[in-house]
Amino acid sequence: MYPMKLSPVYKDYLWGGHELEKLYGKAGAETCTAESWELCCHPEGESVVKNGSYKGYRLGDILHENPQFVSPGFRSGDKFPILIKFIDAMEKLSIQVHPSDETSRADLGEEGKAEMWYVISAKPHAFLYYGLNSTISQDELERKIRDGSICEALNRVEVHAGDVFFIHPGTIHAIGAGTVIAEIQQNSNTTFRVYDFLRKDKNGNYRELHIDRAIEVIDRKPVVPSQVFNNNEVSLDCGRIRRLFGCKYFNVLQIENRGGKIKFWCDRSSFHSLLVIRGMGYLEYKGRRYDFSSGDSIFIPAGIGEYYLSGRHEILLSKL
Numbered sequence: 001m002y003p004m005k006l007s008p009v010y011k012d013y014l015w016g017g018h019e020l021e022k023l024y025g026k027a028g029a030e031t032c033t034a035e036s037w038e039l040c041c042h043p044e045g046e047s048v049v050k051n052g053s054y055k056g057y058r059l060g061d062i063l064h065e066n067p068q069f070v071s072p073g074f075r076s077g078d079k080f081p082i083l084i085k086f087i088d089a090m091e092k093l094s095i096q097v098h099p100s101d102e103t104s105r106a107d108l109g110e111e112g113k114a115e116m117w118y119v120i121s122a123k124p125h126a127f128l129y130y131g132l133n134s135t136i137s138q139d140e141l142e143r144k145i146r147d148g149s150i151c152e153a154l155n156r157v158e159v160h161a162g163d164v165f166f167i168h169p170g171t172i173h174a175i176g177a178g179t180v181i182a183e184i185q186q187n188s189n190t191t192f193r194v195y196d197f198l199r200k201d202k203n204g205n206y207r208e209l210h211i212d213r214a215i216e217v218i219d220r221k222p223v224v225p226s227q228v229f230n231n232n233e234v235s236l237d238c239g240r241i242r243r244l245f246g247c248k249y250f251n252v253l254q255i256e257n258r259g260g261k262i263k264f265w266c267d268r269s270s271f272h273s274l275l276v277i278r279g280m281g282y283l284e285y286k287g288r289r290y291d292f293s294s295g296d297s298i299f300i301p302a303g304i305g306e307y308y309l310s311g312r313h314e315i316l317l318s319k320l
Helices: 019-024 059-065 138-147 211-217
Strands: 004-007 009-011 035-039 082-089 095-097 115-122 127-132 154-158 164-167 173-175 179-186 192-195 233-236 239-246 251-266 272-285 288-293 297-300 305-319
Touching: 004 059, 019 082, 019 115, 019 179, 035 272, 035 297, 082 272, 095 211, 115 239, 115 251, 127 164, 138 211, 164 239, 179 305, 192 211, 251 272
Parallel strands: none
Antiparallel strands: 004 297, 009 035, 035 082, 082 179, 095 173, 095 192, 115 164, 115 179, 127 154, 127 173, 233 239, 239 251, 251 305, 272 288, 272 297, 272 305
């Protein structure tokens, strides 16, 4: 058991840009790096360990042999519970929705997907679409989707660096252009694309829409978009630790260190995932030092016990 630094998995979706390369040196395809999956055990991408005795091993294989690294209830062969990624939206994403565990259809290979967004950077007037702005009938919803006027029925929310949003399953949404986001989500890629602004992929084809399934799972009640705010904050001489969000799928803390040494404890109840948003520093565990810098992702096995973070940095700590 030791802190494992992870290699990312890159995705070059057509709406991506090059901000992740500028911020973190994450260069995927020449065209763009739309997403960088930083903690993933998924059929469409899997983290590989970069250091120590497990160097070169896929994280999923390690956890299959050592399920206790995840949590006490995790069993060999179980699906890893969360997926963590960076997103660079140079252009707006499609209007879309995700099902919940209850509304997903296992017979079709669907899985529920709840997600949390932490805005790393946003250009002036960048925005996201977040839920319906008024109650709408199913017939009217379908009409607006099919005639391309669906955006008129959505809340348009301006975003800024440091904003935090939780996207409930069933909430129709889209990330707008000019934003870089850290996303913590259920380990699912089930997305029902509602409207894609008549864009074509690199082969000249329109991307697939999933209108019928989307209409079945969209929450048609209006949403008052609001950020996630939590008062649970610990002030330290060298910074602070703030609870950003918690739900039954994941809990996320924000660590801001201004040059001190902060002690953490990772018990057997859950692993810790450290995603370095900015800055640099090092982790100490049992007398060994593990350096890190902006964009790094570190997996801390459950039960590792005491470790320390030193330096000047901002980190998102995710756990079950």
